[in-house]
Amino acid sequence: MNSSTDNNTYNNSDNQSENSSDKHSRAAHEGAVNESTTHFGYEQVRAEEKAGKVAGVFHSVAGSYDFMNDLMSMGVHRLWKRYTIEMSGVRSGQRVLDIAGGTGDLAAKFSVLVGDCGEVVLADINESMLKVGRERLIDRGVLSNMEYVQANAECLPFPDNYFDCITIAFGLRNVTDKEAALRSMRRILKPGGRLLILEFSKPVTPGLGPIYDMYSFKLLPLMGKLVAKDDASYRYLAESIRMHPGQDELKTMMEDAELERCEYFNLAGGIVALHRGFKL
Numbered sequence: 001m002n003s004s005t006d007n008n009t010y011n012n013s014d015n016q017s018e019n020s021s022d023k024h025s026r027a028a029h030e031g032a033v034n035e036s037t038t039h040f041g042y043e044q045v046r047a048e049e050k051a052g053k054v055a056g057v058f059h060s061v062a063g064s065y066d067f068m069n070d071l072m073s074m075g076v077h078r079l080w081k082r083y084t085i086e087m088s089g090v091r092s093g094q095r096v097l098d099i100a101g102g103t104g105d106l107a108a109k110f111s112v113l114v115g116d117c118g119e120v121v122l123a124d125i126n127e128s129m130l131k132v133g134r135e136r137l138i139d140r141g142v143l144s145n146m147e148y149v150q151a152n153a154e155c156l157p158f159p160d161n162y163f164d165c166i167t168i169a170f171g172l173r174n175v176t177d178k179e180a181a182l183r184s185m186r187r188i189l190k191p192g193g194r195l196l197i198l199e200f201s202k203p204v205t206p207g208l209g210p211i212y213d214m215y216s217f218k219l220l221p222l223m224g225k226l227v228a229k230d231d232a233s234y235r236y237l238a239e240s241i242r243m244h245p246g247q248d249e250l251k252t253m254m255e256d257a258e259l260e261r262c263e264y265f266n267l268a269g270g271i272v273a274l275h276r277g278f279k280l
């Protein structure tokens, strides 16, 4: 498959592979979403506005994203990502999609694991993030088995039953229609394939909540202001985390999307959780 930054390489998107009753229910669902409002952080916005606002955040932070990630998590995001890789069970020769992959931390590691006979697709809706990711991976010599695709997680432009593993790290909370994204990801998983969702979640360790709140609403925007010259994007980060479904709710959403053997693992006292489900 050729290297690509657009989605023309893969001609089978969710809409194309659906039968007509699926199309009708999807159209009805989209209609419902379109007429409704959703949240962008704590702000209520029209559902169709959210993707543009999220795009503004990531266009703004793309250049400083990696540095800010290390700073905000004191490097711990690397451990969460390493755990995700371990739990993925990805092996040589497999095909992996990292959607909302941003600057490519997971994709770089998968590239080594799948080897030359495997394939990794780094996909993101945002061209600025994808550009930083692509340049970074090329600089690191990750070339032969890597594809770059600009795509929306809600309607992924890949054939049915295509990937052995899909990961989405710190991306799902930014997606407007999470149910559509879960269905889309399930559709393109091979039978036996697994979806791993690494995302901020709800602290479960007693006493952690107030400390975490202070950190998120005071320190994060301050760091954003000083380093990235953008406190609003980091306030959005804190707010979007609070609006994201908790551990059990997300697990139920995965089950509703017909993923099986769904489970989650709390990390850092539940500040982050790794959810995993299979298409069987």
Ligand SMILES: C[S@@+](CC[C@H](N)C(=O)[O-])C[C@H]1O[C@@H](n2cnc3c(N)ncnc32)[C@H](O)[C@@H]1O
Pocket: 054, 058, 069, 099, 100, 101, 102, 103, 104, 105, 123, 124, 125, 126, 129, 151, 152, 153, 154, 168, 169, 170, 171, 174, 175, 176
């Ligand atoms: C916080 S970054 C995470 C990047 C990377 N996965 C990581 O863990 O460092 C969130 C990413 O989700 C992407 N994103 C937001 N909405 C998306 C959507 N609907 N489809 C695909 N990617 C999306 C953003 O462009 C951004 O690159």
